[in-house]
Amino acid sequence: MKKFFLILSCALLAFAAVDGRAADPSVEERLADLEAYVNNAARATAGNTNVTSKIAGPGPGHNAWQMTSTALVLFMTLPGLALFYGGLVRKKNILSVLAQCMGIAGLVTILWWAIGYSLSFGTGNAIIGDSAYAMFKGVEPGNVGAGYYWISDSMWAMFQLTFAIITPALIIGAIAERMKFIAVLLFVAIWMFAVYFPFAHMVWSTTGLMCGPLNKDAAIKALDFAGGTVVHMTSGWSALVLCIILGKRKGFGREPMTPHSMTLCMVGTGMLWVGWYGFNAGSALGADAIASNAFTTTTLAAATAGFVWPMIEWITRGKPSVLGFCSGIVAGLVVVTPACGFVTPTSAVIIGVLAGVVPYLACSFLKKMLGYDDALDTFGVHGVGGTLGAILTGLMADEKANSVVAGLKTGLLGAQLKAVALTIVWSVVATAIIAFIVKAVVGLRPTEEVEVNGLDLAEHGEEGYHG
Numbered sequence: 502m503k504k505f506f507l508i509l510s511c512a513l514l515a516f517a518a519v520d521g522r523a524a525d526p527s528v529e530e531r532l533a534d535l536e537a538y539v540n541n542a543a544r545a546t547a548g549n550t551n552v553t554s555k556i557a558g559p560g561p562g563h564n565a566w567q568m569t570s571t572a573l574v575l576f577m578t579l580p581g582l583a584l585f586y587g588g589l590v591r592k593k594n595i596l597s598v599l600a601q602c603m604g605i606a607g608l609v610t611i612l613w614w615a616i617g618y619s620l621s622f623g624t625g626n627a628i629i630g631d632s633a634y635a636m637f638k639g640v641e642p643g644n645v646g647a648g649y650y651w652i653s654d655s656m657w658a659m660f661q662l663t664f665a666i667i668t669p670a671l672i673i674g675a676i677a678e679r680m681k682f683i684a685v686l687l688f689v690a691i692w693m694f695a696v697y698f699p700f701a702h703m704v705w706s707t708t709g710l711m712c713g714p715l716n717k718d719a720a721i722k723a724l725d726f727a728g729g730t731v732v733h734m735t736s737g738w739s740a741l742v743l744c745i746i747l748g749k750r751k752g753f754g755r756e757p758m759t760p761h762s763m764t765l766c767m768v769g770t771g772m773l774w775v776g777w778y779g780f781n782a783g784s785a786l787g788a789d790a791i792a793s794n795a796f797t798t799t800t801l802a803a804a805t806a807g808f809v810w811p812m813i814e815w816i817t818r819g820k821p822s823v824l825g826f827c828s829g830i831v832a833g834l835v836v837v838t839p840a841c842g843f844v845t846p847t848s849a850v851i852i853g854v855l856a857g858v859v860p861y862l863a864c865s866f867l868k869k870m871l872g873y874d875d876a877l878d879t880f881g882v883h884g885v886g887g888t889l890g891a892i893l894t895g896l897m898a899d900e901k902a903n904s905v906v907a908g909l910k911t912g913l914l915g916a917q918l919k920a921v922a923l924t925i926v927w928s929v930v931a932t933a934i935i936a937f938i939v940k941a942v943v944g945l946r947p948t949e950e951v952e953v954n955g956l957d958l959a960e961h962g963e964e965g966y967h968g
Contacts (some may be wrong), residue, residue: 541787560651570783574663578777585769593955649786674877675740729839737884796851805853806833837887
């Protein structure tokens with residue numbers, strides 16, 4: 502009798518285990534999953550614990566585009582931004598710019614892995630994330646959902662890393678040729694915690710203060726498709742404050758400080774434009790119609806602004822400069838960034854025209870009027886351009902381009918203005934505090950002799966050119 506009950510108990514347990522297992526999806530469910538993959542939408546089997554999806558991991562096409570986009574955004578910094586900025590400085594300082602870009606890439610990557618990704622995209626609160634993903638805990642290549650339905654959680658983390666790398670690298674354009682390497686690294690390390698990680702969380706996290714599309718409880722329901730506030734405004738306004746505190750370059754206004762290689766600058770501009778497709782179209786998080794629209798609007802705005810800026814020079818100064826073409830292209834890319842996934846092609850052309858005019862005025866007249874030494878026009882292009890783009894997003898976002906706009910259109914301009922104001926105040930105050938901390942700890946500037954002779958030999962023991 503005991504043997505009978507023992508056998509019966511084992512049989513019942515085995516039956517219960519089999520019955521509790523998730524079943525294979527039906528043909529209809531499998532087809533629905535495939536349709537969702539093609540449309541870059543949520544799986545039909547998502548959240549159904551009774552069914553095990555046959556394609557539970559990343560979708561090959563969307564994930565491949567995300568990997569490509571990630572490589573393109575990294576390409577924007579190395580070598581794109583490095584050559585763009587490197588060509589604009591004097592030849593005695595080219596290696597200092599290259600070293601700063603590479604040093605920032607390494608430093609930010611380590612910080613991102615250790616805690617930065619978690620602070621940016623952990624649940625946390627409305628301002629900052631938490632330590633749930635510290636050292637990439639739980640960030641697995643076979644998992645999806647951290648970024649979007651069909652892309653690997655690992656690729657989401659890597660894609661966002663490339664944004665985190667280029668943002669502080671943009672700042673060095675304002676302080677080029679006159680800030681110690683150790684001071685740059687220390688400033689960036691603190692700035693990431695004080696500015697970048699909080700803004701990445703507030704704008705792009707599902708619990709963020711300003712994430713209109715994903716957080717129904719967001720206090721400021723703003724839109725920022727690819728980084729107008731997070732990347733360009735934070736870096737641009739921080740650059741302005743830092744260059745003012747740092748002071749002008751030796752001989753500024755008394756001796757020529759012309760770019761040593763417009764050839765390198767043009768090559769870097771081309772690389773930035775190509776890489777920007779990963780930046781903007783990649784922010785659709787899949788190879789879908791939204792990505793195609795962002796690709797289109799990015800092209801139109803960049804080309805238009807790249808034409809308008811030098812045409813203004815031609816009219817006012819008699820010649821269209823190569824620097825004008827390069828500056829206009831970058832300005833167009835900057836201004837369209839927050840709007841690219843939310844606007845129509847015609848709006849992108851209008852954005853391009855304004856991007857060719859407003860940043861030009863900031864770089865040509867505002868800088869002279871106020872007298873600050875923004876060496877490579879980081880504030881004029883990224884600070885002013887990013888601010889302009891955030892505001893234009895509020896005016897031009899169209900549900901025809903992206904359905905998410907429909908639920909946010911009412912009051913959108915007001916939300917964009919609030920986001921702009923918060924970004925400016927936060928970036929300015931935080932940067933001022935960090936700059937004075939760094940100045941007290943390691944000093945900001947090299948000796949006058951080092952600055953006159955160039956940073957390359959003194960700080961890196963090498964020269965960019967020989968003979």
